[in-house]
Amino acid sequence: MKRVDRGEFIVPGIMGLFIAAYHWQVRSIPSEVLLWPYLVTGVLAVMLGATLFRIAKGVYGAAKGWSLKKPAGLLLVTALYLSAMPFLGYSASSFLFLFGTQAWLGANKRTAFIVSLVLTALLHLVMLRIVDLDLPRLITPLFTL
Amino acid sequence: MDYELMTNAVLTVFQPQIMAWLVAGLLLGFFIGAVPGFNDTNILAMMLPFSVYMGPLKAVIFMMAVFGGSQAAGPIPAILMNMPGTPSAAAVCLDGYAMTRKGLAKKALGASLLASTFGGVFGALVCIFLGPLVGQYALSFGPAEMFMLSIFGLSAVATLAGKNPLKGLLSAVFGLLVATIGMETVMGYTRSSFGFMELYDGVPLIPVLLGLFGFAELFDMVNEENIVENAGKGASSCTLWDGIRESMKYKLLMLRSSVVGVIIGIIPGTGAAIASWISYGQAKQTSKHPEEFGKGSPEALVAVSACNNAVTGGALIPTITLGIPGSGTTLVIMTALMINNIQPGPSMFNEFAGDAYTIFFSLLVGNVIMFFLGLAAFSMFSKTASIPTKILVPIIALFSLTGSFAFREMSFDFSLTLIFGLLGWLMKRYGYSPPAFLLSLILGKLAETNFIWAMKLEGVKLFVRPIVLVLLALTFATLLAPFFLRMLKERGKSAPR
Numbered sequence: 232m233k234r235v236d237r238g239e240f241i242v243p244g245i246m247g248l249f250i251a252a253y254h255w256q257v258r259s260i261p262s263e264v265l266l267w268p269y270l271v272t273g274v275l276a277v278m279l280g281a282t283l284f285r286i287a288k289g290v291y292g293a294a295k296g297w298s299l300k301k302p303a304g305l306l307l308v309t310a311l312y313l314s315a316m317p318f319l320g321y322s323a324s325s326f327l328f329l330f331g332t333q334a335w336l337g338a339n340k341r342t343a344f345i346v347s348l349v350l351t352a353l354l355h356l357v358m359l360r361i362v363d364l365d366l367p368r369l370i371t372p373l374f375t376l
Numbered sequence: 377m378d379y380e381l382m383t384n385a386v387l388t389v390f391q392p393q394i395m396a397w398l399v400a401g402l403l404l405g406f407f408i409g410a411v412p413g414f415n416d417t418n419i420l421a422m423m424l425p426f427s428v429y430m431g432p433l434k435a436v437i438f439m440m441a442v443f444g445g446s447q448a449a450g451p452i453p454a455i456l457m458n459m460p461g462t463p464s465a466a467a468v469c470l471d472g473y474a475m476t477r478k479g480l481a482k483k484a485l486g487a488s489l490l491a492s493t494f495g496g497v498f499g500a501l502v503c504i505f506l507g508p509l510v511g512q513y514a515l516s517f518g519p520a521e522m523f524m525l526s527i528f529g530l531s532a533v534a535t536l537a538g539k540n541p542l543k544g545l546l547s548a549v550f551g552l553l554v555a556t557i558g559m560e561t562v563m564g565y566t567r568s569s570f571g572f573m574e575l576y577d578g579v580p581l582i583p584v585l586l587g588l589f590g591f592a593e594l595f596d597m598v599n600e601e602n603i604v605e606n607a608g609k610g611a612s613s614c615t616l617w618d619g620i621r622e623s624m625k626y627k628l629l630m631l632r633s634s635v636v637g638v639i640i641g642i643i644p645g646t647g648a649a650i651a652s653w654i655s656y657g658q659a660k661q662t663s664k665h666p667e668e669f670g671k672g673s674p675e676a677l678v679a680v681s682a683c684n685n686a687v688t689g690g691a692l693i694p695t696i697t698l699g700i701p702g703s704g705t706t707l708v709i710m711t712a713l714m715i716n717n718i719q720p721g722p723s724m725f726n727e728f729a730g731d732a733y734t735i736f737f738s739l740l741v742g743n744v745i746m747f748f749l750g751l752a753a754f755s756m757f758s759k760t761a762s763i764p765t766k767i768l769v770p771i772i773a774l775f776s777l778t779g780s781f782a783f784r785e786m787s788f789d790f791s792l793t794l795i796f797g798l799l800g801w802l803m804k805r806y807g808y809s810p811p812a813f814l815l816s817l818i819l820g821k822l823a824e825t826n827f828i829w830a831m832k833l834e835g836v837k838l839f840v841r842p843i844v845l846v847l848l849a850l851t852f853a854t855l856l857a858p859f860f861l862r863m864l865k866e867r868g869k870s871a872p873r
Contacts, residue, residue, distance in 0.1 A: 242806050245799065246550050253553065256568040264565050267824040268556045275549045282546055291540070291807065302595040306798065309773060313790050325778075329770045336598070336766035346767060350774070358778060362419075365785045 239286045243279055250275065301336075308332050320369030321359065322376050326351040378729060382504070385733035389741050394437060397430075398742050399749070401438040405445020406753050409462075410453060411779065416446040420708040424715070432716035433731060437738040439709045440692070444742050447648065447685050448492040448750060455484045455677075456760045457603075457772050459590035459779075463581050464648030464687070466814055467656045467680045469589050474672035479604045479614075481761040485754040486619020487674045488681040489747065491630055494623075495682035496743030498634035499641065499689020503736040507693045517643050519829035520838035524847035525643065526823035529650045529815070531854040532657030536670075536812040544809040551813040554579055555820025562828055574788040578821060581649075583780035583789040584796045588810045590776040591797025596804075597765050597772075604761055616755055623678045629659055630682040637683035641690020648687040649818050653811075655683035657854060689739060696720050696732055 250272060257265060285291065312328040319327070326347050333343035355376075358364045369376040388394060408416050420439050427435030450465040455472030468488065475484035517525070533548040558578030559566050569575035597603065623630070633655040640651035659679035660669045669676045692709075694700040699721030701707035710720050718724070724732050760768075780793040800810045830838045838844070 239806055242802055242808055243546075245802075246546070249550075250553070252570070253557075253568045256570065260565050260567065261563070264560050264563050264567070267827065268553065268567065271549060271552045271556065275546070275553055278542065278546045278549055282542055285542065297805070298599050301598040302801070305594060305598050305769070305773070306794070309777075309794055313777075313794070316790075317787075325774055329774060332770035332773070333767055336769060338764070338766040342767070346771075350771060354774070354778065358782070362782070364782055366781065367787070 235287065235289045236291070239291055240283075243283055243286070246275070246279055250279075304335065305332070308335070317367050320376050321366035322351055322355040323369050324367075325354060381730050382733050382737075384730060385737045388433070388730075388734045389437075389737045394434065394738070397434045397438040398441050398738060399745060401441025402445040402742060402746050402749055405442040405447075406449040406749065408442065409446035409449025410753075410757065411775070416442055417705045417708060420705060424708060424711060427712040428715060432713055432718050433734055435712045435716065436709055436735050437742075439705075439712055440688075440735065440739055441742045443705050443709070444496055444685070444688050444739065444746060447688050448489070448496070448746050449753070450684065451488045451492070451677075451681060452485070452754065452757050453775075454589075455488060456481055456757060457590065457768070458593040459772060459776060460585050462648070463585055463814075463818055464652045464684050466585050466589060466649070466811065467652040468677065468684075470656075470670050470811060471673045471676040471680075473593075474670065475674070475677070476603060476761050478672050479761075480619075480672065481604075482616050482755070482758045483614040483619040483622060483674070484672075484677055485758050486616035487623040487677050488619070489616065489750045489754055490620045490623040491626075491633075491678040491681035492685040493743055493747040493750070494630045495634045495637055495685035496688060496746065497740060498631070498682075499638050499686040499692075500736060500740035500743060501689075502638050503689045503692055503696075503739060504733065507697055507732075507736065517843070518838070518841075519826040519833060520841060521843045521847065522643075523823055523826035523830055524839075524844045524851070526650070526819040526826065528847050528851045528854070529654050529819050530823070531851045532653045533809075533812045533815060536653075536657075536809050536815065540807040543807050544812050547803060547809040548812040548816045551816025552820045552823075554813075555817045556824065561825045562832070572788065574784075574786050579817065580784055580789060580792070581818065582783035583792040584817060585814055586776045586780045587793040587796030587798075588800035588803075588814055590772060590779075591793055592800030592804060592810065594769050594773055594776075594797070595801040598769050600765055602762075602764055603768065616751060616758070619674070622674045626675055626678045629662075629675065629679055633659065633679040633683040634686035637686025638690035638693075640683075641687035642693050648684050650822075651683050651687050652680045653815050653818075655679050661854065685743070692736070692739065696724055696735065699724075 253268070254272070257268070262269070308328065308331065312324055315327070316324045318324075329347035329350060330343050333347065334340055338346075358366060359368070389398075404419070405416065408419055420442060423439070427439075430438065446462075447464070450460070450462050451468040451472060453459040454465040454468040456476055458469050458473040460466040460469050472484045472488065475481065530548070533545065536544060536548075555578070557568050557575055559576055566576055574580075636655045636658065637648070637651045640654065641648070656669075656676060656679060659676055660666045663669065663673075663675055665673065665675070691706050695706040695710050697720075699710065699719070701710045713720050718728050718731060776797075777790050777793055780789045781787065783789065802808075803810050803813065
């Protein structure tokens, strides 16, 4: 019997959870406006079943090995960056994100510092000063960044 | 056709002041197109008040140049960093980025530049010579035709499914369900927004595609030293001119893709995103090497780039000749004309024929100038591919996130990009098809809305109109052609010699 890669269940799992959450949310909506979603869900359910059947039979085999350390790290620093942005403002948090991530990935600290500073200054100028996007800003008694 | 008016229009375009606005617009367009998430519609809308001072011609020519420049530069981040700034550039990612990975970034950029110029020039020529005539046909597209057009677009899924057709189709159908999130158009009920007000208008495309393509790639890139595989082993000795020469091999394909682009551009409410995928599908089915599509095929890149820019000309036809803008950008351009007391519409070619021809000719000249400006700009950008990933990954992440915010100015879109980045990475890893998912997301709403309207208007009767039947035949041809061609090939192989 072929080996089943348990990771293969992740994407169908996400799809299954999405279908369940979707239909739980729309349970009180008149079925008249759900004609198309019902049609799509029907086809999706059949195909999902067929895919799961093939996965369980080991048709797709095991995926090649992967190193999760760095992708997980990137996900974490990005989540931290997005959480810090409302407090530190877009420019300061972007500088810290750029410099921190480059240093963590092994870039020369001096190069990382210069690249981060130049890019942040450029983005600050374009996004906050010229285009005036409504991005979070760091407001202190002395200055606004 | 009034040749005297046309000659005057050409002379007007070559006036130094008009040329200066044209070049300035192209440069601004290049910048907007090269930075993901920057939206030409928003930037042009911000400039609308200034159009009163500029005068109608200069304002519209400047805006057209921004529109054309941004379309031409859209492939830059898509090719170099797998980061599509617009939905139409997503199709460029597939083969453009694969070429960059092979160390052929300059070749890819060169091929894209020439094909974009070809498409743009073709679109402009159609505007000049057939515009008033062709525009009338756009009005023949009702809900049934629009529904069939979206189904025809979805048939491109067959070419995007990859090695696992079942997983590819599953991705596409999943995309159709995700596309139903938000307010439906018939009774105004909100479907499954998960309590987020930001999803009332549906799932926004820009954050999703920046996540699915740009961010998803970072999770793989972070484990590598360089974007280019085998970097430093002499893989990258090509130039932009190699790409230009390569795309010259596909003259017929460029022409065919440009025709697709113009036709789709003319139909209001469609646009380059749909056109590029249709063009990709058509190119793959008629290619002698379909197996190379998605793995760095210049042929695919040429088809998509030519089509993308031809849409610009197509979109201008209903705007000028019928007063029906097909997209946000053409709406802004039309507004610029209207606040300067020029009413676009069927009477435009009677009352303001000179202005109309000048605008169309500026599109033609603008595309030619764009080629030469592009040679310098694309060459400069191509160096990005040689930057080590330890520097590049955080930069791409930052640009993807900022780009997703810039689209609607909602912090929610940051998270959306991250979520879809993770989903895209998992889908790619396990053999699902993020492009098929995206295509369904783009076309899902269009298909559903028009299906419902067609059924409410006249029911099934609407689906036997001539254009619907032609589109239906094209859909079947698209889906069945690969099987027929494979069968013929097999027969040819097994035939006695």
